[in-house]
Amino acid sequence: MTSNVSTNFLDVISNSPYPVALLDTQLCYITVSQKWKTDFKVGNDFAGKCHPEVFRIEGKEWILDYHQVLGGANRKSEYDLLIFPNGLVHAVRWEMQPWNTISGEIGGVLLYMELAVKKEEREAHADRMLTIYRESNEVARVGAWEVDLIKNEIYWSPVVKQLHGVPSDYVPNLTSGISFFKEGENRDKILNAFVTAVEKGESYSLDLELVTVTGAEMWVRVKGNTERINGRCVRIYGTFQDIQLQKLAQIQLENSELKYRSIIENSLYAFMQTIPEKQITDANQAAMDMFGYTIEELRGMGRGILLDEDDPAMDEFLETRRRVGKASAELTGFRKGGERFPCHISSSIYSDTQGNKINSMIIIDITERQEAEKKIRMSEEQFRGAFEYSAIGMALFNIDGQCKRANQSLCDMLGYTKDELMDIRFIDITFPDDIPRNMELLDELIAGSRDSYHMEKRYLHKSGRPVWVLLGVSILRETNGQPVQLISQIQDITKIKEAEQAMAISEEKYRKIFENTQDIYYRTDQNGIITEISPSIEKYYGDKRENIIGNPAIDFYYFKEDRDRIVDALRQDCSVIDFEVKLKTKNSELRYASVNARLIIEDGQVLGSEGSIRDITFRKIQENELTSLNTELKALNTHREKLLSIVGHDLRNPVAASLKLAELAMMDVEHATKDDLLEYISRMQAGLQNANELLEDLLRWAKNQFDSLDFNPVMIEDVQMQVLTCLKRLRPMAEAKHIELIEQIEEGFKMCADRDMLDTIIRNLVSNAIKFTAAGTVIVAASRRGNDILFSISDTGIGMPESIVSQLWKKSSHYTTYGTMGEKGTGLGLELCLDFVKKHRGRIWAESNPGLGSKFNFTIPINKLS
Numbered sequence: 001m002t003s004n005v006s007t008n009f010l011d012v013i014s015n016s017p018y019p020v021a022l023l024d025t026q027l028c029y030i031t032v033s034q035k036w037k038t039d040f041k042v043g044n045d046f047a048g049k050c051h052p053e054v055f056r057i058e059g060k061e062w063i064l065d066y067h068q069v070l071g072g073a074n075r076k077s078e079y080d081l082l083i084f085p086n087g088l089v090h091a092v093r094w095e096m097q098p099w100n101t102i103s104g105e106i107g108g109v110l111l112y113m114e115l116a117v118k119k120e121e122r123e124a125h126a127d128r129m130l131t132i133y134r135e136s137n138e139v140a141r142v143g144a145w146e147v148d149l150i151k152n153e154i155y156w157s158p159v160v161k162q163l164h165g166v167p168s169d170y171v172p173n174l175t176s177g178i179s180f181f182k183e184g185e186n187r188d189k190i191l192n193a194f195v196t197a198v199e200k201g202e203s204y205s206l207d208l209e210l211v212t213v214t215g216a217e218m219w220v221r222v223k224g225n226t227e228r229i230n231g232r233c234v235r236i237y238g239t240f241q242d243i244q245l246q247k248l249a250q251i252q253l254e255n256s257e258l259k260y261r262s263i264i265e266n267s268l269y270a271f272m273q274t275i276p277e278k279q280i281t282d283a284n285q286a287a288m289d290m291f292g293y294t295i296e297e298l299r300g301m302g303r304g305i306l307l308d309e310d311d312p313a314m315d316e317f318l319e320t321r322r323r324v325g326k327a328s329a330e331l332t333g334f335r336k337g338g339e340r341f342p343c344h345i346s347s348s349i350y351s352d353t354q355g356n357k358i359n360s361m362i363i364i365d366i367t368e369r370q371e372a373e374k375k376i377r378m379s380e381e382q383f384r385g386a387f388e389y390s391a392i393g394m395a396l397f398n399i400d401g402q403c404k405r406a407n408q409s410l411c412d413m414l415g416y417t418k419d420e421l422m423d424i425r426f427i428d429i430t431f432p433d434d435i436p437r438n439m440e441l442l443d444e445l446i447a448g449s450r451d452s453y454h455m456e457k458r459y460l461h462k463s464g465r466p467v468w469v470l471l472g473v474s475i476l477r478e479t480n481g482q483p484v485q486l487i488s489q490i491q492d493i494t495k496i497k498e499a500e501q502a503m504a505i506s507e508e509k510y511r512k513i514f515e516n517t518q519d520i521y522y523r524t525d526q527n528g529i530i531t532e533i534s535p536s537i538e539k540y541y542g543d544k545r546e547n548i549i550g551n552p553a554i555d556f557y558y559f560k561e562d563r564d565r566i567v568d569a570l571r572q573d574c575s576v577i578d579f580e581v582k583l584k585t586k587n588s589e590l591r592y593a594s595v596n597a598r599l600i601i602e603d604g605q606v607l608g609s610e611g612s613i614r615d616i617t618f619r620k621i622q623e624n625e626l627t628s629l630n631t632e633l634k635a636l637n638t639h640r641e642k643l644l645s646i647v648g649h650d651l652r653n654p655v656a657a658s659l660k661l662a663e664l665a666m667m668d669v670e671h672a673t674k675d676d677l678l679e680y681i682s683r684m685q686a687g688l689q690n691a692n693e694l695l696e697d698l699l700r701w702a703k704n705q706f707d708s709l710d711f712n713p714v715m716i717e718d719v720q721m722q723v724l725t726c727l728k729r730l731r732p733m734a735e736a737k738h739i740e741l742i743e744q745i746e747e748g749f750k751m752c753a754d755r756d757m758l759d760t761i762i763r764n765l766v767s768n769a770i771k772f773t774a775a776g777t778v779i780v781a782a783s784r785r786g787n788d789i790l791f792s793i794s795d796t797g798i799g800m801p802e803s804i805v806s807q808l809w810k811k812s813s814h815y816t817t818y819g820t821m822g823e824k825g826t827g828l829g830l831e832l833c834l835d836f837v838k839k840h841r842g843r844i845w846a847e848s849n850p851g852l853g854s855k856f857n858f859t860i861p862i863n864k865l866s
Contacts, residue, residue: 005030005107009099013110022099024108027051027066039115040084051111056083069096069109072223079116091116100142103246104221141242147174149198150234160240163220165212182209182217190222198233201226207247219247270363275356276349278302290343290365292336292851308332308340317345325349330366337798337851338774342366368803393469393490399446399483401425413469413492415462426488431458431466438471445475446483456493468497520613526606528553528567540615542586558582558590566595570609574599580616592620711839713754720745722755723780726762734770734778737820741766744781751789753860757836764829765793765856772854773797774820788842788859795855800848808846809834833858 597611
């Protein structure tokens with residue numbers, strides 16, 4: 001308590017020549033004057049003693065007076081018989097009043113007590129007590145004020161005048177007194193409190209902002225009490241205290257706390273405070289969302305409920321935190337439903353103001369980050385495969401043109417090994433005549449004026465011969481746009497260029513006779529009417545040139561949009577090169593063509609256009625066929641790899657386990673009991689049954705992928721019986737996990753569907769429900785809904801977040817995970833369900849929430865399928 005008492009105030013009390021004692025709020029001694037010690041023979045052995053227990057007043061319970069003083073009142077008595085500690089009784093007079101701490105709060109009782117003496121001496125003592133009170137208030141910056149409503153006079157003590165910054169002879173009035181309070185909320189509060197005190201006699205205590213004569217703003221605490229006569233308020237009096245320092249400290253503390261709570265509560269990361277090794281004391285909303293508990297549930301929990309104590313990284317994490325005071329690690333967390341998830345934890349231990357150890361933790365769910373890292377690794381592997389085994393040359397160059405990576409196709413094309421190419425800049429193996437154009441395009445690419453470029457150029461083979469290539473270059477940049485490396489795709493077109501060169505020689509040789517036999521030369525006027533065309537049009541179009549001249553060029557376009565595009569391009573650039581369009585023959589057959597054309601301009605006037613047309617139909621057909629073949633080939637490779645993976649792992653495991661059981665049974669046949677053999681056989685049967693079901697799924701999936709699975713919808717007279725038969729095969733699997741299988745299908749329910757496919761759909765969905773349910777129920781239901789029959793398989797399992805549900809039906813994801821007892825899936829089940837439901841022209845979807853189970857629904861139209 002003494003930390004809240006001014007040192008000067010303690011000195012005044014201790015050195016006072018009067019019998020004065022300073023008591024705390026528990027009425028225990030803080031200090032007493034030397035006169036007190038002398039008069040009441042207490043010596044120095046007073047610290048910590050309670051005053052009412054040392055001195056008693058005969059026939060009076062004066063503890064009530066102390067409580068009233070602690071509430072802010074003043075109390076006194078002119079004559080009381082006081083029983084001293086030695087048992088003697090003396091007449092005393094006493095006065096009590098509250099004293100204020102540095103922060104402005106009532107800190108206890110200031111007690112003046114003297115042996116009864118003459119009236120003159122009592123008055124002198126009273127004057128001296130008043131002086132002591134004033135001096136103590138001067139130290140604490142507390143002044144007194146009074147408003148006499150009868151005389152209409154206002155009194156301000158010297159301290160009050162000092163706080164307002166007015167001179168000692170300043171005479172205040174009610175209006176000027178109110179005007180010192182800061183305009184707005186502060187002035188309104190003091191005015192309302194004063195009026196209420198006058199009208200109703202209510203006391204008040206307000207913390208307000210005051211504006212002094214010099215314009216300085218300061219916080220003061222104003223207290224007011226009323227004196228009423230015959231129900232009328234005649235006087236209001238009170239204290240005026242400077243609380244600027246403590247108020248500013250309080251505001252700063254509140255702002256700091258507000259900012260702290262705002263940052264914590266709005267953080268995307270989970271935040272917790274714990275008593276180390278004991279319990280959680282606080283957590284933000286992100287922590288409650290992450291772990292699935294309320295704040296009441298989290299408080300009192302131990303670390304082992306939320307974090308995996310057996311995680312190998314946990315011991316190192318705790319040791320580092322113990323040694324250094326802080327630590328971070330990637331650990332395993334447990335959600336309320338039992339779901340495990342990876343998280344990154346940063347922990348720091350500090351001591352609060354009371355010296356208690358506090359552990360502050362920030363927890364980040366890194367599930368998505370790990371998934372992203374996994375996808376990046378897969379993407380890198382796919383890129384590496386596409387890069388290394390590409391049929392065309394591929395290379396990575398840095399911005400200076402140094403080769404950093406090349407595939408085998410490029411090495412075979414240029415005759416260098418990979419190591420030799422690492423020491424070569426692309427400019428060193430470029431044909432000299434092609435360097436300027438190549439550098440021009442490269443500079444534009446690096447500068448960002450283009451995203452990529454393509455060009456035909458010549459490289460120099462290691463042997464020195466030129467190699468014609470079609471070069472495509474793109475650029476990889478940092479997120480800030482800084483170029484990192486160049487990605488080059490290089491296709492050997494040497495044979496094509498040799499053919500083109502031979503063609504050019506041939507065309508030059510026979511130009512006058514055949515007038516560009518391979519291509520079609522044409523010319524139009526400014527209205528688009530054909531004025532000239534080469535004889536080769538006859539082979540292309542199927543009509544003689546003389547029958548074509550004079551007709552509009554638009555008549556020969558298969559699509560009018562192609563004509564509009566080429567006209568717009570000519571108007572913008574005056575020429576087009578290798579402009580691909582679709583033309584038609586006399587018999588309206590489609591022909592793909594590549595057009596080179598330019599506007600004929602003389603004296604600024606467009607007179608028409610001229611150009612050449614090359615038939616690229618055969619090339620386009622080949623390109624389309626090649627694209628289709630590549631797509632089919634990729635699909636076949638994907639199917640083959642998936643089949644090999646499942647056959648090599650998921651199918652082999654149960655067969656191998658069954659063979660091992662058979663081997664053990666044969667080795668122990670002479671000593672084994674019948675029950676032992678039955679155990680071996682039942683386990684072999686279960687393993688082989690799983691293998692058989694997996695094999696059936698594989699066969700159905702493979703047939704479905706290659707469109708060789710027959711779709712035979714029939715009328716199923718008793719759907720309930722078919723579902724019960726399916727559940728019977730799955731019952732041992734459910735009973736092993738204490739799961740009850742329930743069907744909710746009315747008796748005599750019938751529908752049209754492929755019996756085997758329907759059985760496969762229900763079996764896979766129920767198997768999955770059992771797999772992801774630790775204990776509880778799995779319900780299979782069916783009902784009519786509009787024009788559909790709705791099936792639903794619901795469970796009480798662990799459920800899934802929305803991020804996983806959205807991936808279930810994407811064939812590219814092949815999502816699979818382990819069940820509650822470590823069961824391994826193949827990833828085929830849901831794909832089969834999706835394909836088979838689609839064959840029935842139905843729809844399949846899932847509903848799930850973590851910890852609340854899952855529900856898979858699918859529909860089959862009621863109308864008879866064909």
